[in-house]
Amino acid sequence: MSDQNEKPLLSVRGLTLDIPLASGMLHAVRGIDFDLHRGETLCIVGESGSGKSLTSLAVMGLLDKNIRRSAARMDFDGTELTTASRRQMRALRGDRIAMIFQEPMTSLNPAYTIGDQLIEALQLHRSVSRDTARKRAVELLEKVGITAAASRLSQYPHQLSGGLRQRVVIAMALMCEPELIIADEPTTALDVTIQAQILRLLVDLTKEMNVAMILITHDLGVVARVADKVGVMYAGELVETGPASDVFGTPMHPYTRGLLRCIPQPGKTERGAPLGTIPGIVPSLVGDVQGCAFRTRCPHAVDACRAAIPERGAPPHEFLCVHPDGARAAEGVPA
Amino acid sequence: MTAPVLELKNVAKTYRVKQGLFGKPKPLTAVNDVSLTLGRGEVLGLVGESGCGKSTLAKILLGLEAPTSGQVLVDGEEIAGQDRLALARRIQPIFQDPYSSLNPRKTIADIVSLPLRVHGIGDSASRAKSVRETLDLVGLPARVLNTYPSQMSGGQRQRVAIARALIMRPEIVICDEPTSALDVSVQSQILNLLNELREEFGLTYLFISHDLAVVEHLATRVAVMYLGRIVEEAPVAALFDAPRHPYARALLNSVLTPDPAQGVPDTQLGAAYPNPIAPPPGCHFHPRCPFAQDHCKAAAPRSVPVGQGHVKCHLHDPDTPMYRPDFTV
């Protein structure tokens, strides 16, 4: 892990995303902060509608036109992303910031060969000869564990299995030696054994090449195994952030603990015993949202939850809750 | 084990797949010589990668596809000659995607009462009563009766799908990835509900899932499928504590428990999933198996009883040169 005193590669403060709807303003992301250092992996975990995917698109500058973005600061290695022109953003994307999507076919063009696409990814940002680009493509395909890499260059995406396609996408993301990779549910569409292989590959490569990664997922298992830092997102807010060992070892926010109780864990949960549940549903974020958005589903909600919620804990492990101990004592878990 | 409620004997299903525009159709064996026995009240977890034949097996059990060969017996009677309606009363499905499994043009009352109407059970008053009772069973209030699926959340929709499956009180429910489209907090509610209903009505589940943690939690027995074949089948504790087939071990290894002290596991699986139209000779798993020997390429392993289960691997077959009786991976 990198030195925390070093200046972060990406620093986001007060990122807010609003979507105007016929029924009112949808506050999809509500003032989130995070820092990411070189070589570090941040996992943002949350359920559907929590705003985690929008957050990643906001960093990439790939939001739909109708979504309003505002932030006090979005600093990427000295470049302020909130004020960057479209041309500056285009120059960053695919070069210094790369993106990996859930469905590999969204990144691959079915009409071109793997080789053409890998070579183009490099030539778009670097003035290198086709031959050099080709050599790098073969080198990276080998690196992501694709056998007979040179012969794969002439294949089309549809000739590859889902796992192989995602490997190609990863190779493509690495072509320009990015400093930041944003991966949005990169293994959700894959089988479990392939998922483990792809995640292992991502972890090894980011460490080896000192690349920072933001990994968006709904799977707590993936988070625990991959993350250096974790951000738990609920209803547009990061309700708990911290190093993975802290967040999973002593989860402070009632939502984090609730989520962990919902999933069966071989060896830990008793077979057939009822799993923990979080009653209720995710609140509507349309209109004026105040206080803690989790209070309607929280067993420890009190009147004070309607007011502004104080930030608790100390860096690096912080959470948002009116209860100083995140109601750990109330649940009988040591604070 | 009690008398089997569901029995599969050497069931196989072969499709003919066209290759290109003018290519000759080639056989694709989606389900290959599957034999399973399921006792009343049991939950058989069926796991395997996509394309391994899990869903085809589910369709055969629901009577939506006819097996190419083999027998399916429910309560000792073969279903091949049976009336579709009679089969429907005994076996009902719960599908994966609650956004696709409910007709968007119908109200919840219409959807849940459809089985009763198709089978001509009761009059409209008794059907309405039955629908209300079943909705109550799955935790939905009566006021959802006149709403449409689009007005409901994913979890609520899956409850409607469960109500539709249970309204005729079937003996066997085929759950095809029933929670994989749902959020974590909703998934646990549905799993708890399925467990409660099983206890209350003595239901038997065939639980198809790619999520081994869920299968471990819910199932009493587990069958591992690879390229159309059941490669290992055993009680849940035996399989999770000591998997015998190398593929079962790889699957278990891939389960990511939320334990930050552990990294991403190495599955030791080499090449990608093979093309089911041209499966590898011998043991289908040998190209990816870290223990493969020449014998694995030559001969397909037979089903060997081990403990309370079965396994198809030469390492466990006393009649092969590879036999290693102490082998648990």
Place this chain on the structure above:
Amino acid sequence: MAAPQTTDPLLEEISGPTPRQILRKRVRGHTGLLFGLGVVLLLVIVAILAPVLAPHDPYVQDLTKRMVKPVFMGGTWEHPLGTDHLGRDYLSRLIYGARVSLLIGAVAALISGIIGTAMGVAAGYFGGKVDAVVTFLINVRLAMPVVLVALAVVAILGGSLEVVIGVLGLLLWDRFAVVMRASTLQVRRREYVAAAQAIGASTPRVILSEIMPNIVNNLIVIVTLEMAHAILLEAALSFLGLGVQPPTPSWGLMVSEGKNMMLFEPWLVLIPGVVLFILVLAINLMGDGLRDVTAPENRS
């Protein structure tokens, strides 16, 4: 734990509008659809009430008053849109002509709709050999030039309202078949179809109550498009003298009869031409609008 108050906005359960409410809201917000629907409805009412609305008998000739100019070109209110070359009241003929156009459009679309939907749904649902046969028939039909075949048939059988409706009805089913086949293929893969089959529902029941309600919106759109198509073809056939026969008032026939005087009295051609244009435009706007408002909501 404090009891949460029900006034809390976050406590309101998300229960969106019913599909019908969504449809109503979308229809209200769609100008094109409202305009198209309005014009078509107006013309339907005019056609139904033709005997009441028409100021004169459309068949009565008055050779002393031939080609009277319409009122906006210096004519009188006696004949607001003037008279034709036989002295028949042009407005009355236009009003009765609406009956012919709408009747042909509606009945031809109905006949071809039944043929095409049956073929398309069968092909999409059963697949295999049924699909191969239907696809072949669609290809055969698409290889035939509609206008030439219609001309040939009408030339052999003689032109009349019934013949024109029959010929168009038997020729315009191709788009129904293509679209219904594709829609059925799509809906057939939904799990609710498998669920109904697993319940033991019969094939007709699955098709009628599970598949049809989910493809009927596409069907309505094609109906409007083919109505407009049939109306234009009737006008073309009548213009060529092979459609509806005189003295029946048909807009196509009116254009045809006016074409000899077109250089001197252009309004003879323009009036039926413009009305035809407005009707076809309105039907197309209606079809486009229906497609927009019945499109499945975006899941957000």
